[in-house]
Amino acid sequence: MTEGFDVFETVRDAVKTALLEMDYDISELADDMVLGPAGLDLESLAVAELAVHIEDDFGVKFADEELPGMADLTLDEFSALVVERMGATSAAGLAD
Amino acid sequence: MNSAAPRATVTGIGLVTPLGTDVPDFFAALCEPRSGLVSPPPDHVAAGLVDAAGIAPDLDPAAHVPRHDRSVVDRFSLMAVAAADAALADAGLTVGQDVDPYRVAVIASTGAGGMITFERQARLSGERGAPGVSSYLYSAFLPNMATARIALKHGIRGFSSTVTTACAASAHAIAEAFRLITAGDADVVVCGGTEATLGGLTGIAGFRNARALATGWADDPTAASRPFDSRRNGFVLGEGGGMLVVERADLADARGAAGYADLTGWGSTTDAFHLIMPNPDGSGVAACMRGAIEKAGLGLADVGYVNAHGTGTKIGDMAEAAAIQQVFGPDQPAVSSTKGVTGHLLGGAGAVEAAATVLAVADGVLPPTRNLDDPDPKCDLDHVRGGGRPARLTAALSTSSAFGGHNVSLVFQPPSTRRTRNSGAVHAR
Numbered sequence: 001m002t003e004g005f006d007v008f009e010t011v012r013d014a015v016k017t018a019l020l021e022m023d024y025d026i027s028e029l030a031d032d033m034v035l036g037p038a039g040l041d042l043e044s045l046a047v048a049e050l051a052v053h054i055e056d057d058f059g060v061k062f063a064d065e066e067l068p069g070m071a072d073l074t075l076d077e078f079s080a081l082v083v084e085r086m087g088a089t090s091a092a093g094l095a096d
Numbered sequence: 097m098n099s100a101a102p103r104a105t106v107t108g109i110g111l112v113t114p115l116g117t118d119v120p121d122f123f124a125a126l127c128e129p130r131s132g133l134v135s136p137p138p139d140h141v142a143a144g145l146v147d148a149a150g151i152a153p154d155l156d157p158a159a160h161v162p163r164h165d166r167s168v169v170d171r172f173s174l175m176a177v178a179a180a181d182a183a184l185a186d187a188g189l190t191v192g193q194d195v196d197p198y199r200v201a202v203i204a205s206t207g208a209g210g211m212i213t214f215e216r217q218a219r220l221s222g223e224r225g226a227p228g229v230s231s232y233l234y235s236a237f238l239p240n241m242a243t244a245r246i247a248l249k250h251g252i253r254g255f256s257s258t259v260t261t262a263c264a265a266s267a268h269a270i271a272e273a274f275r276l277i278t279a280g281d282a283d284v285v286v287c288g289g290t291e292a293t294l295g296g297l298t299g300i301a302g303f304r305n306a307r308a309l310a311t312g313w314a315d316d317p318t319a320a321s322r323p324f325d326s327r328r329n330g331f332v333l334g335e336g337g338g339m340l341v342v343e344r345a346d347l348a349d350a351r352g353a354a355g356y357a358d359l360t361g362w363g364s365t366t367d368a369f370h371l372i373m374p375n376p377d378g379s380g381v382a383a384c385m386r387g388a389i390e391k392a393g394l395g396l397a398d399v400g401y402v403n404a405h406g407t408g409t410k411i412g413d414m415a416e417a418a419a420i421q422q423v424f425g426p427d428q429p430a431v432s433s434t435k436g437v438t439g440h441l442l443g444g445a446g447a448v449e450a451a452a453t454v455l456a457v458a459d460g461v462l463p464p465t466r467n468l469d470d471p472d473p474k475c476d477l478d479h480v481r482g483g484g485r486p487a488r489l490t491a492a493l494s495t496s497s498a499f500g501g502h503n504v505s506l507v508f509q510p511p512s513t514r515r516t517r518n519s520g521a522v523h524a525r
Contacts, residue, residue, distance in 0.1 A: 045372065048307040064307065064329065064410060 007086070011058065012079040018053035022046060035078060036071025047071050060085040103512050104277040104285075105355035107348050108187025108341030109451050110179035112290065114150030114334045114438055117182065123455040124521035126463035127484030129437045131318035133332055136294075142333070145300050146309055148317030150334025150439030161245065168232040169245070170210030171292035171335075175444075176242035177249060179339040180204065180286050184250060187341040187353060189284065191250045194351055201255035201282040202246050203272050204339065205265035205289030207443030207498075210237030212295035246286060246339075254282050260443075263405070264498035265289050266337055267446025270506055271362035273342040283344045288447030290337030293440075300333065306372075309333065310408060321440075322467035323406030323433035324413050324475040331407040331435070337444020338451050345512045355511030356518070357457040360491070361392025367501030374412050374497055378419030381405075381503050385423045385495060388505035394491050399429045399507075401462050401480075401492040403453040406433025407440050416497065417475035430487060432480040436466030446496040450506055453494040457508050458518040462487050484523055 012031070019026050024040065033039040035047065042050065047070050051062045060082060062070075070078060111117060114132030115125045125132065136142040136149045152175065157166040160177045169177075180202070184191070191200050213236040220228035235241055240258040247256050255276060259268040266289025273285035293299065303309050310330040313320035321332040342359055365384040369375035389399060404416055413433075420431060434452045441448055456462050461484040468481050495505040510516070 045306055049305045052305045052307060067307075 008079055008083050011082045012075060014057050015050070015054065015075060015079055018050055021053070022049060029075060031076045032074045034072060034074050039074070042071060044068070044071070054082055058082060058086055101278040102280065103345040104274050104342050104359040105345040105348050105511050105513050106340050106357050106359060106454050107343045107353045107355055108183040108189065109338065109356065109454065110182030110186060111336070111338040111448060111451060112152050112155065112175040112179050113336040113338070113441065113448055114152055116153055117178065119186065120520040123452065123459065123463070123519040124523065126434050126437055126452055127461055127521070127523055129464055129466040129483070131466060132334065132438050133317045133321060135314065135317045141297050142294050142300050145304055146333060147311060147313040148320035148332045148439070149294055150332060150441070151294060152336035168236050170213045170236045170241070171295050172206050172210055172290050173242040173245050175290040175292065175336055176204040176339065177245050179288060179290065179337060180246040180250070183286060183339040183341045187343065189341060189353070191252055195284050195347070197251050197253040199254055199283040200252045201273070201276050201285040202243050202252045203257050203259065203269040203285065203287045204242035204246055205259040205269040205443055206239050206242060207260060207262040207265050207291050208299065209239030210241065211299045212292055213237040215296040215298045242290065252286065261502040262498035262500050263440070263442050263445055264496040264502040264504045265443040265446065267450065267494065267496035267504035267506060268364070270340060270342070270359065270447065270450050271364060271504055274359050274362050277342060277344055283347050285342045286339055287342055288337060288339035289443045291335060291441055291443040293333045293335045293442055303333065308409065319467050321408050321436050323404070323408045323436050323465050324417065324471055324477070324479060325468050326470045326472045328408040328410065328413065330409055332439035334439030334441045336441050336448070338447040340447065340450065348513050352515065353513065354515035354517040355513035357454040357508040357510060358512050359506065360509045361388045361394070361507035363387030363391060363505045365503045367503065369501055372499040374415040374501070376411055376415050378415040378422060380501065381416055381419035381495065381497055382422045384503035385419065385493060385505045388493060388507050392491065392507040392509070394507065396424055397427060398490045399493055400487055400489045401453070401456055402429050402431045403449050403456070403492065403494040404431050404433045405495055405497045406435055406465065408435060412497070413472070414474050417477055420477055428478045430462050430480050430485060431477040432463055432465040434463050436468065446494070446504065449496065450494045453492045453506070453508050455519040457489050457492050457510055459521065459523065460486055460488050461523050
């Protein structure tokens with residue numbers, strides 16, 4: 001679904017933007033790279049900050065218990081989780 | 097402890113907290129318990145960023161600092177000077193009249209110092225370049241400037257310092273007082289600390305973005321700070337702190353002063369586990385409490401009350417509960433965290449909680465943990481819940497832990513001075 005794909009792309013771009021704002025070098029970041037120590041090397045506090053950025057951007061909520069697991073997700077998997085959390089694949093779910 | 101060493105007695109308490117500046121009312125509020133937390137009003141910098149905040153009263157700079165300093169002084173310093181003024185008045189002690197100025201020390205600690213000033217000046221330098229920056233930048237924001245202002249105002253000429261160990265800073269200041277008095281290096285130490293946690297967007301946002309703050313309590317801010325409760329989900333920022341006058345007991349007797357409680361021991365350890373996360377096994381805190389009890393020459397059974405750090409974060413409370421369980425085994429002391437009432441005053445917390453512990457010893461009443469409706473089974477302790485619990489204490493512990501992995505425990509016991517005093521609070525029964 002084209003529209004759903006757009007939402008996914010928007011989220012993934014927002015994640016990259018958040019990582020840039022957090023001073024991470026994302027030039028080597030691939031879509032299938034995990035966010036945590038095995039890949040981009042986000043530490044627990046950085047995962048928390050990324051979660052807050054995304055919560056602010058898209059109006060979604062993450063529980064504290066979810067954060068440790070996020071470090072094991074790839075960029076694509078994390079972006080998909082955000083889209084799923086938005087409860088819609090429609091652009092209507094996007095906050096501006 | 098060397099039996100010939102002088103004893104250290106607390107003879108004065110000064111506070112600036114979300115509950116105000118009145119010491120008897122502070123302890124009465126802790127024991128009710130009456131919340132000091134509110135939703136930040138719409139024009140407050142924290143509005144929309146936090147669900148609850150412990151906002152300390154506005155202080156009149158004219159009442160505490162010289163005219164030329166009124167527009168410069170950072171809030172953390174103003175609160176420290178106000179608390180030191182009140183503590184010295186409470187002790188009935190005038191430096192230079194009752195005690196040689198070179199025998200008086202001052203240690204006003206803070207986590208971050210003048211962040212409000214620094215944020216404002218950074219904004220001005222961004223807007224106007226170098227000419228926008230005040231020449232008073234350093235005299236306002238440096239963390240040691242609260243100490244310097246207190247020394248200047250009261251003519252204190254002995255040892256002075258500032259400890260910046262985040263949320264353990266003002267507990268470290270009080271531990272230093274014990275060392276100075278018992279080593280014979282000072283006769284009076286004005287010690288404690290403050291934090292202006294709610295003055296600037298940057299500091300508040302840093303905690304929010306680290307997901308350290310309690311969320312989901314906008315409808316009832318008084319319920320947001322809930323140490324050891326199953327529904328806790330972070331701490332609540334409170335501002336303020338306190339200063340104590342710690343004095344050689346024999347000299348306090350000589351001038352006819354009354355003691356609230358003796359400071360008889362301290363312990364300090366470091367987690368060396370993570371920059372800001374406590375070691376979940378509680379080993380650092382446990383070793384700290386053991387060290388303090390040993391230093392005071394006490395046995396475990398002598399400790400009847402622990403004023404816990406208990407901030408209301410999931411891991412922090414669990415680690416501390418594990419530590420208390422390990423140290424005391426089957427014979428657990430009563431435990432409470434007064435942060436349920438005050439929120440977390442960061443660099444000011446240790447001093448405010450030391451004051452609460454001193455007053456618990458003096459009044460024979462243990463303040464409860466507010467909002468501890470459903471104790472987390474992972475924090476299984478002898479919690480003081482509901483209202484204040486009467487208890488005649490042989491010894492009580494106040495314990496603090498900090499970003500950085502610093503732990504400090506202080507031991508207080510009934511005063512050895514001839515004249516003794518209590519908080520003056522009227523306790524509900």
